[in-house]
Amino acid sequence: MSDLPHYPLYIAGEFTAGAAGQKMDSINPATGAVWATFDCAAPADIDRAVAAAQAALDNPDWRDMTATARGKLLYRLADLIAENAGALGRIETTDSGKLAAETTAQTGYVADYYRYYAGLADKVEGAVLPIDKPDMHVFTQRLPIGVVAAVVPWNAQMFLAATKLAPALAAGCSVILKASEVAPAPMIAFARLIDQVGFPKGVVSVVTGDAENCAIPLTRHPGIDRIAFTGGPETARHVVRNSAENFAVTTLELGGKSPILVFDDADIDAAANGLIAGNFGASGQSCVAGTRGLVHRPIYNALVAAITDKAKGLRIGDPHDPGTHLGPLCTIAQVTRIEETLVTARAQGAKIAFGGMRAPAGGHYFNPTLVLCDSPDVETLKVEMFGPVMSLLPFDTEEEAIALANDSDFGLGSGVFTQNVARAHRVSRRIRSGITWVNTYRAISPIAPFGGFKQSGYGREAGAEAILDYTRTKTTWINTSEEPMSNPFVMR
Missing domain, CATH: 3.40.309.10 (Aldehyde Dehydrogenase; Chain A, domain 2)
Structure with a gap:
């Protein structure tokens, strides 16, 4: 049996092997040698993760949780990230080759993204409309968009996951986080913190694997309502084509030549x-x-x-x-x-x-x-x-x-x-x-929107408006008149 660290999938609140038994090696870029192994998801695992995410949306423990309570869970997650920034940074450095000084500092700062959206969770408001019909009371609500597929590359994983996971959870969605099959260890280690927070099972799953068995089944799955993707333009074109299968709302944060x-x-x-x-x-x-x-x-x-x-x-x-x-x-x-x-x-x-x-x-x-x-x-x-x-x-x-x-x-x-x-x-x-x-470069903040023009994608991550992208507007009409409906063949 290998003494190397092994990283399983995290699906429906459980750490598990992939259904097909496929495993991959993770290479330490500093040495070129294998340093860890990880499980790869199969289509059956994606089906299970999506089913769990859909069930979580109907689970009263998540469905009926107040926005303030969701915010408290995110505050708890932020604290755990800050407490474990050093350990997460070391794993990311070993797995991706990025400097430990940067991975540790960035992970520590990422905690502020979760705190930012924790504070916004109960600030998402609807409106009472000044409708032109005096016998109608009409109002709007912002409801969770549903099941989110959040796809992140290997670089800046904790940051790119936070820009998707934090607003999605604050809005009340459930999320399947798909880590790159290149250097996925930090995301699985992060799943261990998510598991400690107390989210109901299925609210967050973390998977990894290749395109054919993991990414494609996820982004084209009929149970996905929203796709948040970061990666290259060529892969993004496939994601957009896949979204035609489920009509998922899609945002793309792609490459650049700045x-x-x-x-x-x-x-x-x-x-x-x-x-x-x-x-x-x-x-x-x-x-x-x-x-x-x-x-x-x-x-x-x-x-x-x-x-x-x-x-x-x-x-x-x-x-x-x-x-x-x-x-x-x-x-x-x-x-x-x-x-x-x-x-x-x-x-x-x-x-x-x-x-x-x-x-x-x-x-x-x-x-x-x-x-x-x-x-x-x-x-x-x-x-x-x-x-x-x-x-x-x-x-x-x-x-x-x-x-x-x-x-x-x-x-x-x-x-x-x-x-x-x-x-x-x-x-x-x-x-x-x-x-x-x-007169500066590479500055980020949870308060500032992040995204591009042209082939660098569309949609924005971070900032106050990002949480709204994980909601749908529902309009409710209430007839306040004591008179019954009159002519059913004439639109009011």
């Missing part, structure tokens, strides 16, 4: 730090990675020099070591894709200022890389690479910078570095992205 615009009046040191944060933070494995650096030509050389100088101090190594700046990439496929993309970029005339190769550290490591481009058509400016690769392209005018920023199929994040307040407002408004950071 531009960071640096104007000649910017603080060069701050801009260099922003570009490093947007490209080398999380080893570039972020959907909002600012991989298209657009730089005003008068400061282009100075900014390249500042970034190059700062990069010399970056340390690559063990993601559990507090002194490490860049850990491994999650999969070896990412490393290979970066290498292939850089070959194309060089052939297109791009120059590699530094990096451009695997780091000799074993595991899935790649050196931080700066690509200098003289054309917007260079491959590294076009494709999402999910690795520590920064590309810089000079521009001459504000109009050109805005045009280059918008010359992308994606529109999730963007950044602007300038000391001119008028320019900051003017430019940020015209960039077609769901988020713009000015």
Whole structure:
């Protein structure tokens, strides 16, 4: 029997093996070795999870629970997350290669997302309508939308799960959380905390597995009412097609090729730090990675020099070591894709200022890389690479910078570095992205909506309005007249 940790599925309040007996290995990206195993869901497991979620909606323990009481459960979950942030962070780091400093801090902060929606749970209100019929009392209610399929990728799992799970539970829904089959251990460990909170059985299930046996049966299941998906555009197209089977309300938070615009009046040191944060933070494995650096030509050389100088101090190594700046990439496929993309970029005339190769550290490591481009058509400016690769392209005018920023199929994040307040407002408004950071980058909050334009998806996560996306409006008409209905063939 293996001594490796094993992570089962969590369905209907029970930790269980998959119905088909399928198991998969989880790879530690820092070593390239198997460190744990996990169970994979089969279609029968999805059926069981959906049935349990539907039953939970009819269970008086959940159906009739007051919104305030639901909020208290979320407060309890938030406390457990905060108490276990270190342990969850270590598991995520081992499983995905992300820095422990980031996974632990992010998990601790994620607790605030649950607290935020815990506070909103009993603030979802209907309305009494000033109807144009004096003998009618008409009001609306916001009722839970139903069973939610929440699909999250391997990167930023606790954050991306919180943006879906917290508002869904606050609204009174039941949720099946589908973790990526790449590095799913943190989600199963998280399920152990969910199990301690006291949610009725079936309110939350956590599953993982491949597309054919898990993701497709889940997103096309007739019992699913809402799909909240984070992932790549190609997978999202399949999700949208699957939703045609159940007409589930769907929101998509997809990939990006976020531009960071640096104007000649910017603080060069701050801009260099922003570009490093947007490209080398999380080893570039972020959907909002600012991989298209657009730089005003008068400061282009100075900014390249500042970034190059700062990069010399970056340390690559063990993601559990507090002194490490860049850990491994999650999969070896990412490393290979970066290498292939850089070959194309060089052939297109791009120059590699530094990096451009695997780091000799074993595991899935790649050196931080700066690509200098003289054309917007260079491959590294076009494709999402999910690795520590920064590309810089000079521009001459504000109009050109805005045009280059918008010359992308994606529109999730963007950044602007300038000391001119008028320019900051003017430019940020015209960039077609769901988020713009000015003189900073990669900041998040439960209070701020998160989502994109164009092929970066639709719908918004976080913010007060997100909870409404997990409800449906019900309208009730009450006849207050003592007179019986008159002509049944005439609409009132």
